[in-house]
Every structure is written in structure tokens, then in C-alpha cells.
Amino acid sequence: MVGVSTITVQLKLTPSPEQAAVLEQTLHALNDHANHVSRAAHEQGIHRLYPLRKLTYTRLREARIGSQAAQLTIKKVADAYTTFHANLKAANYGPKGSERRQRIESTPVVFRPEAAQPYDARNLSFALDAHTISLWTVQGRMKDVPFACSPDQMKVLAEHKRGECDLVHRDGAWFLLVVVAVPDAPEHEPDGFLGVDLGIVNVATTSDGQMMAGRKLNRYRRRQRQLRAKLQKKGTRSAKRLLKRQRRKESRRSRDANHVISKRIVAEAERTSRGIALEDLKGIRQRVRQRKPQRAALHSWSFQQLGSFLIYKAKRAGVPVVLVNPAYSSRECAECSYTHRHNRICQASFTCRSCGVVAHADRNASRVLARRGQEAWNAGRQSSASDGSQ
Structure with a gap:
């Protein structure tokens, strides 16, 4: 039986200024609601998906959040708590009884205003020929949001099953990370x-x-560490702006x-x-x-x-x-x-x-x-x- 692997295709969205404003409003609103769900989960001690959905879904719908957007927001919170508990079990927050671990355990998981938001086929669709997407927002369905990608990425999107997507706002640019299921090639009998x-x-x-x-890459990393140390020591506004631009370059x-x-x-x-x-x-x-x-x-x-x-x-x-x-x-x-x-x-x-x-x-x-x-x-x-x- 041939297996299936999942790969992530990154699309760059190129919305108009009006579309970008609505996307930003949507991302902020959904993450604000995710924080409300997280606080409820922490206070009630309910971290599993289905009990958490029963606890918070009605409130999200009353706040005029779309049905599927509400479901995915709750799932995002449940997944965050799954990761949180895995980190606790692995002692990544320190040993039991440590001050750091107690501080982290006593506070709910918090989502940044621009944290990624999941979408799926129920609230996001593709028009591959037109290179556009249509997705749910707090102001209703937004159509004809253009995206850019390479021919190879377009071929993968067209030929294979698409799964959940993440809407990402990073360094002033908009991206859509699409999970695609790609069948593995039949494994051959190796000759050594x-x-x-x-x-x-x-x-x-x-x-x-x-x-x-790896010498070239190691030299580059060494220069980057020296640059970061120099900018952090300087501490000016321009130095902080440069640090922000440099943070993902390496x-x-x-x-x-x-x-x-x-x-x-x-x-x-x-x-x-x-x-x-x-x-x-x-x-x-x-x-x-x-x-x-x-x-x-x-x-x-x-x-x-x-x-x-x-x-x-x-x-x-x-x-x-x-x-x-x-x-x-x-x-x-x-x-x-x-x-x-x-x-x-x-x-x-x-x-x-x-x-x-x-x-x-x-x-x-x-x-x-x-x-x-x-x-x-x-x-x-x-x-x-x-x-x-x-």
C-alpha cells in the first residue's frame, strides 16, 4: 500500500489595502476570542476539544463568529493546551515545584493579536485559474483575494488533496500555509x-x-550572532528595527x-x-x-x-x-x-x-x-x- 505524506505549500497573499484591513481585523478578533476560550479552559480545567467546544461554542456564535471559524478557534486552543501539557511532561518549563513552572501553570495560554488562524474547506476556497481565494471574515465572505506562487506549487495544489490552511500575518506581509496530502512513490528494493x-x-x-x-553557514551564523549582540547592546529604536528585520533571515x-x-x-x-x-x-x-x-x-x-x-x-x-x-x-x-x-x-x-x-x-x-x-x-x-x- 502506498503511503501519503503531508507537505506545506506557502502562498503569498497580495490583498488590496481594504482587503488587508479586513483580514487584520479578522485575525485580531479571532485571537481575542481564542484568549477568552483559553481563559475559560484554564478556569474550568477543561482542555480537551469536545468538552471545550460544549463549554464555549455558544458564546462564540453569539458574538457573530461563523460556525466553522468558531469550531477552528476552539480547536486551536485545544491544540495549544495539548502542546502545553506535552511541554510540562517533558519538563521544558522546569522541574515540578520550580518557580518558573508554577508561574506558567498558573496562567492560561495567551494568543498574540496576529497569531496564525486555521481555515479549512468549509470557510476558505480556491479559484486556482484566477489565482485567488475566498474566505470568511468578520465582515462576511471576502472574495477574490489574489495570491502568488511558483508553477510547481500551483501544480501541487491542483493535483493533490488540500487540507487545513493557516492564515499568517508576518512582517507586514500576508501568507496562506496550505497542508497538501501527496502520495508517496512506490518504494523500490535498494541495491545497497x-x-x-x-x-x-x-x-x-x-x-x-x-x-x-558547513563552514560558510557557520561563518554567517557567527556574524549574525555578533551583529545581534552589538544591536542589543546599542538598544536604540533604529537598532531594534534592524533586529526585527534580521530575526528570520538566519x-x-x-x-x-x-x-x-x-x-x-x-x-x-x-x-x-x-x-x-x-x-x-x-x-x-x-x-x-x-x-x-x-x-x-x-x-x-x-x-x-x-x-x-x-x-x-x-x-x-x-x-x-x-x-x-x-x-x-x-x-x-x-x-x-x-x-x-x-x-x-x-x-x-x-x-x-x-x-x-x-x-x-x-x-x-x-x-x-x-x-x-x-x-x-x-x-x-x-x-x-x-x-x-x-
């Missing part, structure tokens, strides 16, 4: 695996020896780099009919201990984002992906499997103390991951065959 070692100096190194260096640069790297890796695996063996880096920031100068680089590098890009692009191309345990992959020899901490001489150099092989450390680790990926795939394939024969 392409190992991918992720790192900071080299963002990704493949077992073919291809290295995607994340866009990083996201673009991750898209380019993941696309190259998946294309190579698809071309050679191989799968991808990727190290499972879940919880790496909690496991890894770095010296103070290296902590900023570790915590600013988007491990999870690059991994997720690789996985979803591989699914669309029908390339199998196996997540393998990366433990000691930097100390294990890809030739003889001898593992010792002294094999890794420095960041870039690897010399096996058993067979004497000399290699680049990241290249050696990626070959180890490729072998582990093949072993994991073989184990899964044998298990599947035995289940099918019973």
Missing part, C-alpha cells in the same frame, strides 16, 4: 545503501565521499541550505537505486556535551530539519530510508569494524589501530552508517518474509 553522516563542520558527508561543508538561510543538501542526497540515492542510511539524532542536544565555544554552533544547527527534509523527499522519490543508531560510528573502522576511542585522532582524521586504514573521519563514519543501514534493512526484510509465509 548510501550512508549519511551529519555534523557541524561538514553538514553532511555521504559514503560516496561527497562532503557538504532561519531562511539555514532552511534553504538544508533543502539544497537533502535534494542532492536523495537525487544521488535515486540515481543509483540505493536507500539512505541516516543516523537517528533524536535527543542529540541532550546527549552531547560540548565545550562552551561550541555550544552555540550545536544548538543553532537544525539537525531535525535536515533529517525531516531527507525523509520526506525520499518518500516522494520512492527511496527507502533507514534510521540507524549512530553510537560509536565515529570510532568504528568501516573496513574491519574495530572500535576504539583512539581511532578518532581529531575532528577530521581517522586511523584504525587494528588494520591501519587511514581515512577522513566523517567519510569513515558515513560508510559505517551505510553498512548498519544494510544490516537493518536485511533484518527487516527477512522478518517480513517469514511473516508472509506463515
Whole structure:
């Protein structure tokens, strides 16, 4: 059975000044009502969707909020409390009894006036040929709101099922984030695996020896940190305006780099009919201990984002992906499997103390991951065959 992956298509809305004013009024009104729902949920201790809907839906309808807009506003609050409780469980707000955690638990979830608002097919529709949308607002249905997108995005919107959307007002611009369900390509039987070692100096190194260096991106991040520190210290109004303009620039640069790297890796695996063996880096920031100068680089590098890009692009191309345990992959020899901490001489150099092989450390680790990926795939394939024969 072919699976389905969800991707998000970002459309830039180009409303007229009059349309933009109504959209802003709508966003502010719905977030104000979301705050009322949140306070009711906090006071009554009701955080699940259906009981919360029973408690607050009538009030929203009496305030002349459309039926579907009211439903989605309540769902937004319920989802926010689900995230809130997950963060509590993970101790992201501090341990039980801490002052910070008690302060956060004692206050309801608050939504900013311009927080994103969900829409769905019941209160938002597309006219793809005209490049416009029609959506519910506090002043009634607003038609013919133009949007801009690339030909590839338009093709995805036209050919696949569209789900929930988020109306976003960011830095003076309007966006619509559309969730689209895209069927995965049939997964092929891999002829070997392409190992991918992720790192900071080299963002990704493949077992073919291809290295995607991260020095340029790390230098850029370092300059951005220095600029932020300088502007924050200055503290003037113009410095604060510049900080506001700069705040998303670094994340866009990083996201673009991750898209380019993941696309190259998946294309190579698809071309050679191989799968991808990727190290499972879940919880790496909690496991890894770095010296103070290296902590900023570790915590600013988007491990999870690059991994997720690789996985979803591989699914669309029908390339199998196996997540393998990366433990000691930097100390294990890809030739003889001898593992010792002294094999890794420095960041870039690897010399096996058993067979004497000399290699680049990241290249050696990626070959180890490729072998582990093949072993994991073989184990899964044998298990599947035995289940099918019973």
C-alpha cells in the first residue's frame, strides 16, 4: 500500500489595502476570542476539544463568529493546551515545584493579536485559474483575494488533496500555509545503501565521499550572532528595527541550505537505486556535551530539519530510508569494524589501530552508517518474509 505524506505549500497573499484591513481585523478578533476560550479552559480545567467546544461554542456564535471559524478557534486552543501539557511532561518549563513552572501553570495560554488562524474547506476556497481565494471574515465572505506562487506549487495544489490552511500575518506581509496530502512513490528494493553522516563542520558527508561543508553557514551564523549582540547592546529604536528585520533571515538561510543538501542526497540515492542510511539524532542536544565555544554552533544547527527534509523527499522519490543508531560510528573502522576511542585522532582524521586504514573521519563514519543501514534493512526484510509465509 502506498503511503501519503503531508507537505506545506506557502502562498503569498497580495490583498488590496481594504482587503488587508479586513483580514487584520479578522485575525485580531479571532485571537481575542481564542484568549477568552483559553481563559475559560484554564478556569474550568477543561482542555480537551469536545468538552471545550460544549463549554464555549455558544458564546462564540453569539458574538457573530461563523460556525466553522468558531469550531477552528476552539480547536486551536485545544491544540495549544495539548502542546502545553506535552511541554510540562517533558519538563521544558522546569522541574515540578520550580518557580518558573508554577508561574506558567498558573496562567492560561495567551494568543498574540496576529497569531496564525486555521481555515479549512468549509470557510476558505480556491479559484486556482484566477489565482485567488475566498474566505470568511468578520465582515462576511471576502472574495477574490489574489495570491502568488511558483508553477510547481500551483501544480501541487491542483493535483493533490488540500487540507487545513493557516492564515499568517508576518512582517507586514500576508501568507496562506496550505497542508497538501501527496502520495508517496512506490518504494523500490535498494541495491545497497548510501550512508549519511551529519555534523557541524561538514553538514553532511555521504559514503560516496561527497562532503557538504558547513563552514560558510557557520561563518554567517557567527556574524549574525555578533551583529545581534552589538544591536542589543546599542538598544536604540533604529537598532531594534534592524533586529526585527534580521530575526528570520538566519532561519531562511539555514532552511534553504538544508533543502539544497537533502535534494542532492536523495537525487544521488535515486540515481543509483540505493536507500539512505541516516543516523537517528533524536535527543542529540541532550546527549552531547560540548565545550562552551561550541555550544552555540550545536544548538543553532537544525539537525531535525535536515533529517525531516531527507525523509520526506525520499518518500516522494520512492527511496527507502533507514534510521540507524549512530553510537560509536565515529570510532568504528568501516573496513574491519574495530572500535576504539583512539581511532578518532581529531575532528577530521581517522586511523584504525587494528588494520591501519587511514581515512577522513566523517567519510569513515558515513560508510559505517551505510553498512548498519544494510544490516537493518536485511533484518527487516527477512522478518517480513517469514511473516508472509506463515
